[in-house]
Amino acid sequence: MENVNFLYDLLGKNIISVVLVISLPLMFVLVYALIAILAELKVSAWIQERLGPMRTGPWGILQPIAEVVKLIQKEDITPDKSSKLLYNLAPFIIFTGAYAAFAVIPFSEYFVPAGINLGLFYIFAVGSISAIGIVMGGWASNNKYSLMGAMRSVAQLISYEVPAAMAVLSIVVLASTMNMQEINKIQSGWFWNWFIFGGPGTIAKLWVIPFTMGLGLIYFISSLAETNRVPFDIPEGESELVAGFHTEYSGMKFAMFFFAEYANMFVVAAVLTTIFLGGWNSPFNDFMQGPIWGVFWFVSKAFSVVLVQIWIRWTLPRFRVDQLMYIGWKVLLPLSFICFMAISLYVMLK
Amino acid sequence: MLPNEIYDKLKTEFGDAVIEFDNKQPTDSFIVINTENLFDICHTLRDKNEFLFDYLMCLSGMDLGENVGVVYHLYSMTHKHKLVLKVTAPKTDPRVPSVEMIWRTADWHEREAYDLIGIQFEGHRNLIRILCPYDWEGHPLRKDYEAPEYYHDMKVSY
């Protein structure tokens, strides 16, 4: 737990520094969400040979702010027949679940809000909270589309957590730690020390690279499913379920779902970055390596993953719910088991 | 096969049930048949190898003043020939046998004819309104139809 946070070093561990440590990721999430929304708008426009938003600010860069302002101004509707308490609680629970994961994300060598030893475990634990929020919102809306969306969503989240957890577990075996900061430190040096390339090791690690790459892919696919992104956006599949579990939400509560989705995207991208792509490490050994550069590398790597998610969203059609389950349980899970065994074997032999 | 050959064949088979053959029209000639025998004749037309009218192009209800009429436009995918059948029923008792069991496409067409003209198709399994609301009164396509002023206490604007 030592030396994980420059703010504690700077200010000492008092109430001000704690509040600062808590609020920094929140600031980050808000700014990031705005940028991600803009990226979504612009990337989709470029893919579809459009210009995207052009009116608000130069090249439309103020568009996400306009959208958020619009959402805040909108009427906040609570359906008459809904279960009021749960209905109003659900967006906050989802956002809390998404935000809580930021506690252990190592932004830099000297900044991780809470450097606990079970970081990865913690992320999976709080990641499941959003399932509760979704089912709460879906059920409390008293709308059949919402209910079906919530049922699908929970089934999907639970199914895809298993292969994702297996993928992460394999890396835990490889790194022998669950502390995300430690995992990052192990991957320092050149980019071939990243866990997606088998982690640091001798030439003997070559045979394990396909398995780690496969795990990276498995984790990425599962993370798409966990964040309800295309091609796994079945819970909100607009063509059949209108908007899925958040059909009835409007105004600020809808914005909470929106933010939670983007925050979740970043969380899974951050986990992918941390455990596969070297986290805050520079890809080129000591070149541009350091605490400040660490933030740059980490955020740019994670954001690249987010961009890939956006890119996939605007390219692929949607799966059907049974095909989704098939992929989760019959393709990804066995594959992740095989990779897990291979990596365990590699660690045993090492 | 031309319509007059079909008429001759039907005449030998069904006798008086086939009433008349009209080819005075500038365009399509048609066969008028007895309403009661409609189902049997249609069944024969669909299944007999020389006719094979397996495709019901169109089914239209007509308001003929005193009577209501139903016009069937048939087509054969195999022989590529066409036929127009007509039946009539008095407006006071507008009952016509349903051909929905023969050509299932007639299901919605007959519902439409019932909805708009008010022809009762006997033997139709689900004869309810299709275009108008289920509780609409009257049959709008009749010549003597008067639009209601109010529907569920709402003014019907026109």
Add this chain to the structure above:
Amino acid sequence: MSDKKRLDLEYSQLESDRMRINVGPQHPSTHGVLRLEVEVEGEIVTEVVPHLGYLHRCFEKHCEKMTYLQVIPYIDRLDYISAMNNEWPYVMALEKLMDIKVPDKVEYIRVIMAELNRIANHQIAVATFGLDAGAFTPFLFFFRDREYIIWILEKMSGARLLYNYFRVGGLAADVYPGFKEDCLNIVKQVRKTNAEVMDLLIYNKIFIQRSANVGVLSPDVAINFACSGPVLRGSGVKFDLRKDDPYSIYDRFDFDIPVGLGEVGVVGDCWNRNMVRVNEMEQSCRIIEQAIAQMPDEGDVKALVPKRIKPPKGEVYMRAENPKGELGFYIVSNGTDKPERIKARGASFVNLSVIPEISKGYMFADLILILGSIDIVLGEVDR
């Protein structure tokens, strides 16, 4: 409680309740104001009851109050995506009734207009089908191209969507200068986009998984339901009115009738129905190219027709191959300048009636795809 009784109770609790869901009239993918009352058991559809009429505007009643020429704008509003094609069987029916010979040039322009509009319609159909499957990008690719087609149609008729361009015995206006080049450019662009969409959507693995083997419509059922157009051809029935019941000058062109081949999935499923549309765009391109080459430059676009259309007493049923299928007009004339009765046999109306038949037992998400693959326009269904 006896064991048997308790067991029964447990089983009865296991049995899931069926849920009735209203899909529509306000719903993103019913392609208009269609309402489907769907009964689902979990995700499996057990019953579909379509409720029509939300767009009913008494088209046939209106027609009886208007002169023959006044009807044409209303006919545009049947299948408002392919209005050019709609007008054609109507004016053909009147021409047949009045025995009017249409000038050659008019026929060529009509063919080109109809085929351009067919391409535009199929672009929307394939695009929205992709959208139903969750693919957003091909939708905009197609819409970009459709815009170019609409520009041509707008230059010809003055309207973007509801053209009111066909007249009895002629057309409203002649072609504009540069029309032929525009058409050939469109053909090039359509082919380019189609090739792109083939990669992006049609042969996409996920798309194939979603749409192949779904909503299978067997040929005999399709004929019995009098399906027409791509829905019938998707089931493998090689039937196209342009070839099998030729009208106008379609016998002068060399083109194929695409049918569902079962290249992926089985014949008659959603994928094959959709594929027929994609292939038909290519055939329409071929027809346009040939028509452009053969079209005479000189000539009037109006036959000698009296100002007041007054067909002789009689009746006629005329049908034409619309993008959606067979659009037929049954016109009864009583010798005055107003029709006695006009019945429009909409392709969408008839094609839609197979929905309860072919969507049972599939997933709820498939139902949307099946609906999208049938390609309905509610203006034509409800009339």
